Amino acid sequence: MNGPSYSSVELLARLVGFDTTSHKPNVALIHFVEDYLLQHGVASEIVPNAAGTKASLYASIGPQGVPGVALSGHTDVVPVDGQAWTSDPFVLAERDGKLYGRGTADMKGFIACALAAVPKFLARPLTVPIHLAFSYDEEIGCLGVRPMIAEFGTRLTKPRIVFVGEPTSMSVVDSHKGPVRWRIDVRGRAAHSSMAPLGVNAITVAGKLLRELAEIENELKLRPQDPRFDPPYATLQVTKIEGGTATNIVPISCTMQFDVRAIPGVDISAIDRRIRAFAANVCVPEMQKIAPEAGIDIDIVNQVPPYSAGASSEAVALALKLAGQNETHAVSYATEAGLFQVAGSPAVVIGPGDIAQAHTADEWIEKDQLDKCDAFLGRLRDWAEHGSAVR
Numbered sequence: 001m002n003g004p005s006y007s008s009v010e011l012l013a014r015l016v017g018f019d020t021t022s023h024k025p026n027v028a029l030i031h032f033v034e035d036y037l038l039q040h041g042v043a044s045e046i047v048p049n050a051a052g053t054k055a056s057l058y059a060s061i062g063p064q065g066v067p068g069v070a071l072s073g074h075t076d077v078v079p080v081d082g083q084a085w086t087s088d089p090f091v092l093a094e095r096d097g098k099l100y101g102r103g104t105a106d107m108k109g110f111i112a113c114a115l116a117a118v119p120k121f122l123a124r125p126l127t128v129p130i131h132l133a134f135s136y137d138e139e140i141g142c143l144g145v146r147p148m149i150a151e152f153g154t155r156l157t158k159p160r161i162v163f164v165g166e167p168t169s170m171s172v173v174d175s176h177k178g179p180v181r182w183r184i185d186v187r188g189r190a191a192h193s194s195m196a197p198l199g200v201n202a203i204t205v206a207g208k209l210l211r212e213l214a215e216i217e218n219e220l221k222l223r224p225q226d227p228r229f230d231p232p233y234a235t236l237q238v239t240k241i242e243g244g245t246a247t248n249i250v251p252i253s254c255t256m257q258f259d260v261r262a263i264p265g266v267d268i269s270a271i272d273r274r275i276r277a278f279a280a281n282v283c284v285p286e287m288q289k290i291a292p293e294a295g296i297d298i299d300i301v302n303q304v305p306p307y308s309a310g311a312s313s314e315a316v317a318l319a320l321k322l323a324g325q326n327e328t329h330a331v332s333y334a335t336e337a338g339l340f341q342v343a344g345s346p347a348v349v350i351g352p353g354d355i356a357q358a359h360t361a362d363e364w365i366e367k368d369q370l371d372k373c374d375a376f377l378g379r380l381r382d383w384a385e386h387g388s389a390v391r
């Protein structure tokens, strides 16, 4: 079937035109992609959210039901609110060889290149299939990719290798930190502040927890460091705190959130156990002496695993071979690679554009980066046609 052929720049213009900010629906973009693929005779599997407002798309080119190489990208973008843009963020604008628009670097540029390559993939008899795996809600905690991964091996062919096209300036990234976010709710007992001993001050208890978290933060710095990361250790930050009612009331509640950016090898469950044990053994008994209803709830609200491809990764070997490089890099930002890796699909991060442009006003990507990605996917096509040995 001879569907329409577009350049990656033309497709990027179409994709940028859909305002897929994470808190908005992405189905219009997904329908556009589904329709484009259908014009090429490629059927898509859609994995919608419960409300039907968002969806992931999975499609295979080449032999069906065979594990191949997945090209993975998230379709959502970060908000433009409060940012000063020179031109409409949802209209692709070219100035001096740079293409401006929300999502150009992070990461509709990669999706555009993948879609532009579809007719080229179809023009050859591939022995290894190439899958397209486009998700949503990555920017708010890699949420949308999880239900898609859950269908690997059943409705969706589980990929043998995943290329996550986050902006790496087309260099090969084989490890990143894993952000984990906790929320702590301290429930005290309110009292008139002149009668403080009758109450349980939730902010005072939160203060004890803060000191414990500061200790953990220090200990993480003292662990063996990994010089590939900047900073070379796992960080812990209290990022939000809220408590109290009025200046003359013993505060009944205090809520705080903290995040750990773990390097590979850091045991997240050990940190979780430690803070729970401190709350249960040090804080709660004293609180309940005064108020039996007092307590502390601790929840992990989001977790992306730290990602390390490992020295023998077939995904890394293939990415290096196709990119013509011999060196890998580590980054501090998180991607969906950790989730693919944990699910048993070896992943590697490589994509066009510079992460420094991501999330900024006047986000841009160099045209040259799209050309490089187009060429990379051309070499992937050649490899997928002729054989499956990587090394």
Ligand SMILES: [Zn+2]
Pocket (backbone or CB within 6 Å): 074, 106, 107, 138, 166
């Ligand atoms: Zn991204």
